Amino acid sequence: MRLYIEIRKLLSDDSIYVVPWACIALENTGKDAVNALPELKALLYDKREGRSMWAEAALSRLALTEQKAALILSDFEEEKERERSSGSL
Numbered sequence: 001m002r003l004y005i006e007i008r009k010l011l012s013d014d015s016i017y018v019v020p021w022a023c024i025a026l027e028n029t030g031k032d033a034v035n036a037l038p039e040l041k042a043l044l045y046d047k048r049e050g051r052s053m054w055a056e057a058a059l060s061r062l063a064l065t066e067q068k069a070a071l072i073l074s075d076f077e078e079e080k081e082r083e084r085s086s087g088s089l
Helices: 002-010 018-027 030-044 051-063 067-087
Strands: none
């Protein structure tokens, strides 16, 4: 459990090098990963380099077993599609 708490802190780190490893480590914590969904959701909308991509990858893997992760990912994909559609009008 302590490891999971440390990983969750790293998800909000400012370093672009820390976030990918934190996402990968989080994917491997099992059920504890569900508790970090708020941080992953925040990373999805983070415009800093690569953060959204890593969060999306972690959520995709978690979505295989966790419905909450699947819902967050689905909402994000719908929002991206709306942005693409409104940008092309």
